[in-house]
Amino acid sequence: MKQKKPHAEKTVFAEATDSAPVYYECPACGYISGDPHFLDLEHPCPHCKATGKARRTFPTDRIRRLDERIRTYERQGDSEVVVILVMAFLEAVLEDVLDRIMESHGADIRLRRTVMDTQRSIGVRIGKVFPTLAGEEFEDAASELGYRDFPKRWRKMREARNGFIHDSPFNGPQETLNPQMAAEAMELLDQAYRLFVLLNNRFVADGVHRE
Numbered sequence: 001m002k003q004k005k006p007h008a009e010k011t012v013f014a015e016a017t018d019s020a021p022v023y024y025e026c027p028a029c030g031y032i033s034g035d036p037h038f039l040d041l042e043h044p045c046p047h048c049k050a051t052g053k054a055r056r057t058f059p060t061d062r063i064r065r066l067d068e069r070i071r072t073y074e075r076q077g078d079s080e081v082v083v084i085l086v087m088a089f090l091e092a093v094l095e096d097v098l099d100r101i102m103e104s105h106g107a108d109i110r111l112r113r114t115v116m117d118t119q120r121s122i123g124v125r126i127g128k129v130f131p132t133l134a135g136e137e138f139e140d141a142a143s144e145l146g147y148r149d150f151p152k153r154w155r156k157m158r159e160a161r162n163g164f165i166h167d168s169p170f171n172g173p174q175e176t177l178n179p180q181m182a183a184e185a186m187e188l189l190d191q192a193y194r195l196f197v198l199l200n201n202r203f204v205a206d207g208v209h210r211e
C-alpha cells in the first residue's frame, strides 16, 4: 500500500443547520474548512498558510438551490421526490469532486468537460474515473475517511430509485419510495457534504501536482 502523507491539520466541519452548510475555500490550494475564522483574510489557510485573498464559499449556488428544494419537499412529506432529488444531488456533488480533482491535476476545462460528457454513467464515474484520478477505490477512500457505509447505502438507494423510475422487468417494480427511505436519503445528503470536504482536502488540496 502506498504511504499516506501525514496531515498536520484536521478538517473543521461547518455547524449543522436546517439548510445547506457553509464552508470556506482557500483560493490558493483549494482547502475547505467550516471554521468561520477562515473568513478573516489574515487568518492563514491551515493547509498552505496563504493569507490576504478572499475565500470562496462552498457549496456552489447550484448545490445550495438543490438542497433548498429537497428540504422543502421533505417538510411536505413528499418521499418520492426527496429520494429522486437527493440522488440527483449526490451525483452533482460527485461530479464536483471529480472536476476539482482533475483541475488539481492540471486538467483544463475542455478536458474536464470531455471526461464528464463521455463518462456519464454514475457506476463508471465511481468505479473507473474516481480510482484513476485518486489512485484508490472510492469505497476505500470513503472508508478511510470514516464513511465506510456511505457507498453501499448510496448504491442501494440508487437501485431503489431506478426500480421506481424504470419499473425493471428483471427485479419487479419498486412500488414506492417510502418515508423511511426519504429519511435515509436525508442522512446521505448531510453526510455527503462532510465526505465531499474530506475528499477535497485529501485529493484536491493535496493534489498530485503539489507534491
Ligand SMILES: [Zn+2]
Residues within 6 Å of the ligand: 026, 027, 028, 029, 030, 031, 045, 046, 047, 048, 049, 050
Ligand atoms: Zn490554502
